[in-house]
Amino acid sequence: MEPGGIEKAEFENFLDDQLNTVEKFYKEKEDEAGQRLKVLKEQLHEMRNRRTQELNAQKQQAEMEFMHGHHGHGDGAKNGPLGWIDPVRSKIFRPGPNSKNLSKMARTPVMRPREGQDARMDYIRRPPEHEVPYRSAKRKLKLALQEFYRGLELLKSYAILNRTAFRKLNKKYDKAINARPQYRYMTEKVNKSWFVNSDALDGHIKAVEDLYARYFERGNHKIAAGKLRSMARKPRDESGSAFRCGILLGTGAVFGIQGAILGVQLLWDHDAHVREQTSYLLQIYGGYFFMLLLFCMFCINCAIWTRNKINYPFIFEFDTRNNLDWRQLAEFPSLFTFIFGLFLWLNFSSYGSDEVYEYYPVALIFVSALIIFLPLPVLKARSRKWFAYSHWRLLLAGLYPVEFRDFFLGDIYCSLTYAMCNVELFFCVYANAWDNPVQCNSNHSRLLGFLGALPPIWRFLQCLRRYRDTRNIFPHLINGGKYTMSILAAMSLSMYRINNTRGNLAMFITFSTVNAIYTSIWDIFMDFSLLDPNPKKKLNGKPDEKPSKLPVLRQTRALKKTWPYYFIAIVDPILRWAWIFYAIFTHDTQHSTIVSFLVALAEVSRRGMWTLFRVENEHCANVTARKASRDVPLPYPTESPSRSPTISDAGKDGAVLETTGTADAPGTADAQAPAGLPRRRRVAWTFTTILAEAHRQDFEKRKKPIEEVEPQLEEAGGMASDDGSGSDDDDDDDGDRSDAASEADSMEIREARELGDNARQGTRRA
Template sequence: MKFGKEFESQMVPEWQEVYINYNYLKSLLKDVQVCKLRKKQTDKQRSLKRRSTMYRAFSGLTHRNNNSPRCSTDIENQVIVVNYSPKQNGSPEGTYETMFLRSTEEGGEKELLFFSKLDDEFNKVNRFYMTKVEEVKKEATFLNKQMEALIAFRIKVNNNHGSEIESSAETNNLASHITASAAAVSASSPIGVRSSEDCKDLNEEKRMETKITAQTPLEILNHVKINTTSETPRSTIKSLLKVDRDKELNFRKHNLKSIEEQLKRVFIEFYQKLRLLKSYSFLNLTAMSKILKKYDKVTSRAASKAYLNMVDSSYIGNSDVVIRLGERVEATFIKHFSNSNRSNGMNILRLKAKRERHRTTFSLGWFTGCAIALIVALIVIIHARNIMRKEGLAQYMANMFPLYSLFGFIVLHMVMYAANLYFWRRYRVNYPFIFGYKQGTELGYREVFLLSAGLATLALASVVANLDMEMDDKTKAYSALTELLPLGLLTFLLLIAFCPFNIIYRSSRYFLLCCLFHCICAPLYKVTLPDFFLADQLTSQIQALRSIQFYICYYVWGDFKQRRNMCNRSDVYSIFTFIVATIPYWSRLFQCLRRFCEDRDSMHAYNGLKYFSTVAALLVRIAYSQRVGLGKSGQMWWMVALITSVIATIFNTFWDLVVDWGLLRRHSKNCWLRDKLILPHKSVYFAVMVLNILLRLAWLQTVLNFQVSFLHRETLIAIVASLEIIRRGIWNFFRLENEHLNNVGKYRAFNSVPLPFNYIENESRAK
């Protein structure tokens, strides 16, 4: 792999703009190379013209002075001079400027432009690196205080659960650990820059260690309280009822364990930051070296040595703060979180990237082939048995088709999500970071395709086994075993979803179930992006939720052996039709209200109003459909359904295009689009906007009561529901693209993990 592609593949996606623009610098070198080639061709032509005059010269009339003075070789070969400008106007770091000494030569303006852009790129990288290093140094100071509080908490817990002699020994032992921890994570200035700063740094560490050792655990805990966040229904209800929380520290082992786990996650995330900064420095320094070597090769000059000497003396080339902090974090983590087991501690800190497995690809191909074979078999059976003309077809479509369509909706949604994963990965959208997946546990598009193909195979096999249109003449019933196949398949899926064993991507299943539980319990949980993203997915699966409702009615109250049901005649079923269809929208509405109460952002209130308008339109459409089904007049209901649906569609479409996708910007660099785009072709965005509007109008089938002669009513309902799932799949890509670009604009590449302790000591008392 060429360095340019490797360099791009190893970038932190959110920091792409602050890496060296390697491809742009290469393009400038190509311009320099073209000028050099033109110059060589011109010199060659001139030499051919003068070759005839060379025959007139002979040695007797030619005289060369071999004793002429020569300039110094170093001065003649000097190409550039790098100057350093100190800090100005509050700039955190000075700037480097290169003076090109050969600008008067032919093509010199191209080389002058190259060094000018090279300076800009290097200064950009140097400033960004210094800013991020200052941030991690401040964060290391906070982590130092967290370790002080943790070890003091450990001492107190051991005192409460041990004897007096053991407690005093443990106190002395852990007090020395406090000093070691303080030295392990305290921030420091880079070594190798100035010796005076090193001495100052060491003195500061010694002073801090002395101060910490002088403090007893009780003194430390007097200025500390445990951070409590409203992330559970219990804490949320307490905050609403204004119940006073217990502010005293409970020195119990289970509290210590939870604090250790939380601080452990903080250390892991902090270590990942250090690794990314280390990689950022290494990649950019390597890119600088590569591009300068290319310059020397193209121009046959020797400028790289002088410039790289400047790079080595700069902050990014000379500072080793990140390396030192990384070593100290490793030492602290191994000592306090892995029982001094270095191998175990490093395996936890250095999260391994997920590896692609060949068996996944093989299984995907096998299940896909099985699904295609079953589809062909199903078509052949229908044609051979002439099922489309049998009397039992209408009964089958009214009872069995809604049961099996549930699996079709799930498979289609999974296929769309797998396609989203593929394109997110292709265009470097950092979806694992956005969703908050633990590194190495996120599913790739192959795994999701595999799950969808496996489910499609099971569902199609069940359909083929249950494709019976004839009733027994004696019993007037169908085979009970085959009639229970859909219920058995659904039960199997639920067992897999809630299976506690480590099979079939347990971490992903647990993550999905947690998000689903948060959606159901909204607004009792703090709203995160995975929660409201999943709730949005559920709003496109209304027909699937209705199928689950039909399952309960068909198998609990209905006579499934005769393939008939009395669900539509039940008032209870009709009431639950309204409730089930609006559950996802109510969940999103409550999530918006929760975010509005926490952030006081009016956009969340407007978003909640959007979902409320959708709920109103959906309820009116259901009421109109039920009146039409009962043969009652519904002209007024039709008008109300049309008006509410138009309002909800306009509101939702505007929100999709402007807020969720960030498009339709009048003063954007890209006409009516965003300033930043990921897809290379702008026409795709306009086509998708039109497609979104068209798919949003699928509700017209309900209001206008479209009827297609060659399609059964249940088939038409399934097609409309599938169109909504496809629209949601398209929405997913551009919604996450906009989120990713927002992260890129803020250089947000790390998850924020809350700290377990909060220091309440004021500055005056600290002094």
């Protein structure tokens, strides 16, 4: 064999394997796209036919009422004093231009009532109790077409990116071995492959544009194509947001630091009443500060996710048309930082009369609540509505299906116990007009202890809801046991603070120790999935010849550096044991408040790091499962397959569910131990893999029933309402529009990048 022949054969086999993977995936998704397009056409035809029937029925009813009124046989109610309402309403709320356009289209023959049945008795096709209003159906189909178009664009970019990757691989390889002729592999295999030569995707894209123009833009193809393509446009310049964030953060930090210094100085004031008031005011401001700090850390995490191409909008199920870029999102904590710093400085600089000194926190909370709940289309109204609605779902935990945002927000509040306890402190001191505020602290109030245990209670109820929906004991009831220990630890701490006895101290130490061990193991094995049970496993599940250089870490990682994974694996369990200082300084009046603040600061910092890796782990799971988009629920029932080109299996009612596996039957191929391993290693491998994949069952994707008439509350990034009259462009107005979705990484781009990395390694070996 010629020199380097073995390496050359290995490299070509590697390229063949990658080409087959790309070819198989592309062909599968292209076929699914064709099926999905067929279903969307049927849905649009059904919407048109139903709307035409509604308009004809309204017209016939109006003619009959006119004839009855003309002959004097009208209904008494209609000829009574309120009989003028219906004619006026029909004149004001006329059918919109889009409805008139639909009425001019020919009916689809297959959608007519079955032969032998009266059109008015078509109970099989149109059950009255499940009738979908036209506006709701139109809104859903618009979103479905937009999401489908986005999926087609992703699949098209997947094909282009992989063709470019193969060309660059071939070029570098030919240059390394000085091959002649060049690009032989591209010419013989890649250029003849299906994903390079197929034009079906372009046809689907053109068909979607035509459908969107015909049904929603009155035949204007230019406007339709512009709206569909705007979802994939390049990111806008957000220098304005960065400037505003800098101004607000800088100014707020200056005010806040100066105000904190003045407040600390007042703790040594000669007036005992001022010292007492200042100490409690600082505690109230401390709770606000921790919420603000965690919000800022979330924005920093969004920047890190964007930089590392982590598709967090898909994980949180943001509407890709309207979700905020991380720079735009950072304007909120920047604004609140400015307000917080300003009020802190005004309060402790003794600005105003002595009577006002106690009420600056009230003004701060009022202004903050006004900004969040302001019912005006300003200040990113959709995002504020999403934020408020998410808290409503958390407040009623257990009554709603658990989405990612629900359990994520619940875990966030599990680290904000300092702020939760300050709710009791705030209302207690102001309800008693600052008379004897000592009665409101943790040594006297049982309500404060309950509020500290409330976030784990929310999470426990969510775990019960997940068990009810899936009937999987693992991980939901096991996870519920973890939050049970958190509840017991919070309750025992409150009991120990109120009644300082050895028994209460022993109970607090016992529950807190078990809780720290429980949560640390859960973080490392499940939330982070850091321990890889098979260090030789590649992304496609095939064993590598050489063991991994990083056997402790999972193979699929989104962050470019490896040290953060080791850092979080060490720091997270350590910070879980910060509760020890509670047992030491609980009844030391001089130090207990400071210790509580520092322990809360450590927990908030840990939660900020946890947030980064929890979302990163979920993204890696989506990459492995090949998830980059999801099907939008359609308004009308259908038996046809309805899968988009870049998503995985859909659950009932078109909802994509994350709960694809159980402890007994893992839902992915990765949970199956490879053949050839000893029995003990195989059992350990399977068990560790199940633990690493348990986080995928913490939630389910948003699910909307087909019978839904109108959503109870449009969420941030949701669709604007369609009033059915006037211009049909109303529900396309995109307030808070951002192109962060275009920055979010799809599974296709990540695979191409990894393909290039592997190819460079293969070139070096050759």
